[in-house]
Amino acid sequence: MDDLQFYPTPAHLGAKICSMFECPPSRVLEPSAGNGDLIKAMRRRFRDVQCDMYEIDPARHDTLRDQGTILGYDFLESTDLSMYSHIIMNPPFRNGVQHVLHAWRRMFSGEIVAVLNASGVQRPTTADEQKLCQIISDHGRVEYVQEAFLSPDTLRKTTVEVALVYLRKTKTEEFWNGSILEGLSEDETSFEDYRGAAVSNGIALNGGQVKALVRAFNIAWEATKQSHIAEERSVMYSHFFYAEFRRIVNKAVEPAWLAPKKAESLQERLAESYAKLKEAAWMSVLNTSDFRAYLTRKVIQEVLANFESIKKLDFTASNIYGFLQGFALKKADLNLQMVCDLFDSIAWRNSENCLFYRWKSNERHQVGMALRRRRFILSGFSTEGWRSDLGWEAERRLEEIDRVFALVDGKQEPENGLLWLFRNHFKELVGKKRMTSRYFDVRYHSGIGTIHFFPLDQKLLDRVNLLVGKHRRWMPEDYDMTDREKDLDVAYKGAEAFSDTVSGKLNRWTLRTSLDSDRTDSERNSALDDLDAAFDAAVQATGQDGNFFTGIRKLESHKENEPSDSQRSLALVS
Incomplete structure (x- = not known):
């Protein structure tokens, strides 16, 4: 607090400062808002006046948001204040004079009232103090107050005598006679695509x-x-x-x-x-x-x-x-959300894209989902007869699929992705030719507007399922698929037949609503209840428990009981 020289403005002093203004404000700026005491005083006097603020202490921003608009941290970095009719301030004493001079230079016309240490105004020693005193002499007045911060309503007391400085800046003859182009320089801005090298924080502009x-x-x-x-x-x-x-x-x-x-x-x-x-x-x-x-x-x-x-x-x-x-x-959270968004868009389109499982059989609303490894189908890619390409919206969907798979693959962006494939081989795709992009083989059915996606690297799809499953607590947090590719293959195959039964007992509304975060809690809970019921019915119909991880654990147990290669070799030797 001492570093920032924060002395909250007591209510009685705030009222006195506001009373010094001679004209009603249209828009007010508070350059060092603190707790918003001066803004509150302005609102008490002028009702619904619009207020903007700077505050260098970020810890105070949350409480200030209800008082007005926060523009930033350091008022001295502001470049233009011409839109303000009034500026009111109680700046840190150590650089209060600089705050007032900055406001005077950047303000177009209007009124300024500032609380300053009286010594710098009474006995100016620096060039800035002398400059301010000359401005006060030409354009304002000053009033000295002793014991301003010693009243009972003062939160932090000090014996410093203060100067209440009032300044009024008006349109001068120069304003009426000046040139519209005066002071403007030629625009030499170049809007090149500055890509540059990749940066470590992941989200930045050159x-x-x-x-x-x-x-x-x-x-x-x-x-x-x-x-x-x-x-x-x-x-x-x-x-x-x-x-x-x-x-x-x-x-x-x-x-x-x-x-x-x-x-x-x-x-x-x-x-x-x-x-x-x-x-x-x-x-x-x-x-x-x-x-x-x-x-x-x-x-x-x-x-x-x-x-x-x-x-x-x-x-x-x-x-x-x-x-x-x-x-x-927030990069990690954004990345995870991107993966979840893609997962939901694929599952939302078609329940046949999903595998359904539980890893805790007794928990309500814990039916987990995974995308099928061999193929998933997306609709909404139909084209008019005259078109020679997909529309803008369809292209963005393809772009996002590649973007997420590249993210999971640890790449910035894929080469020869889906968008590249459809832009360069559209005729072959319309002819139902199966073609290859960086992450998928695809077959396009233009008549009904569906694309069949065949993942080339099933490990990437497994990684997507793992990220989503752990985030949504559909699977154990300690589950690791490292060195389990064969076990996963067997488990997926076992889960597909069971999931076909679950899909047959679901309607489209149930799946879509259960994945839609914009739905009300009541709607989502109703859909999740229906999903639980469909899962339970599939368990009863197939005689399986529907636990994806049970199959993997059985495989692991079976492996532990099998003789090792060395044991087999010893048996053959004997």
Whole structure:
């Protein structure tokens, strides 16, 4: 706490600070939010004002989210504050002057109130303190308060005398007369595909690509801001000439082009444009090839569901790297979810793709599933007679199958995958020719829109089944398939006939609902009950226990009782 010099603003001081503002706010920024005490004071005085915040201590972010929008950690890294009408702050005393100067430079027009250590304002010694005192003299006022942090409602007390600094920045003559292109540099951003070498954390953008995105964003925002400023100038001058026109012709009707397009202030229009541009910029991060390579459509949908909080962050290199680092830390979870998503999409389409088993016979809702090793079938790949390829949606499905199998295989992406096969050999596939990609032989039935997939490496499919089975507690956590290929072959064959019986007792709704996490708990539990009933009926009909691992353990027991090769050799010798 001492390192961050955190002194919460007591309620009485917050109320006094807010009372110093002369105009009602449209959008407020708090550069060092702490516990949100100043934001609460602003809301008490101005009701539903929109508030944004920075807070350098990440431990406070969870409690701050209810108070407003968190833009980032370090306020001094912000590049533009033109969308704010008011800035209110109680910054750390050690660099409070720098906070106020930064706010003054980056703010377009509006009011600032800051709580500072009084000594730096009363007896300025540094260049920054002297600069601030000159700004106060030209554009504001200061009020000194003793014992501001000694009242009963103060959480952390100090005897330091504080200065309440008020500044008001207005549109100057330079604003009305400036050039729209002044200060803009030519856009030299290159949008090449910066792939670079693979990085260790798995989800990252090349540094050059991040810098290119941030540079493009800053240039786009500066141009957008200047367009709003130009429009403001245009309205002012146009109204001046039209006022002269009305005096001459004595008409009060204004032409439509002079009518205000929006009732919002300039800051509100800037804020709206800035938010839209930031949303598009963050979406561009999600849309890069390096990033999307690690996400299935379902994961992307979940990211987009949380996009409201992402798109409000400052679009800076440090925030982008922090965002990507967060995904890197979740890489194992994302990878597992990708495998589960693919598993569900295959099982969901057709119960004939599944093997059904239990490893604990007495637990409710513990019917496990595995994908069949020899073949699985997927539908939804039909084409119109005039088409010479699959549609976009169908191609993405093939791409995700290869992506997950490459992941399980320890590869970044497959060579000669399914998408490559269908794009380069579509005519042969339509002719029902069985063809080979990196991980599958496939046969395409274009008339009914199904593809039959024959895995070339059954160990990869076993790995998929193992990952999903352990994650969903369908199989023992300590189960390891290493050196058990022959045992697995026998167990799979034994499970197929039993699973055919289970499939015959299931309807499509039951299987799909049991795998659909978007269903209500009641719907899923009902479907799982039906799945349990179908499994129990198959056990009764076949006389088998339906335990996939029983067969493996029997094989292991049988092996233990068999004489070894050396024992056989000794017997022959004797």
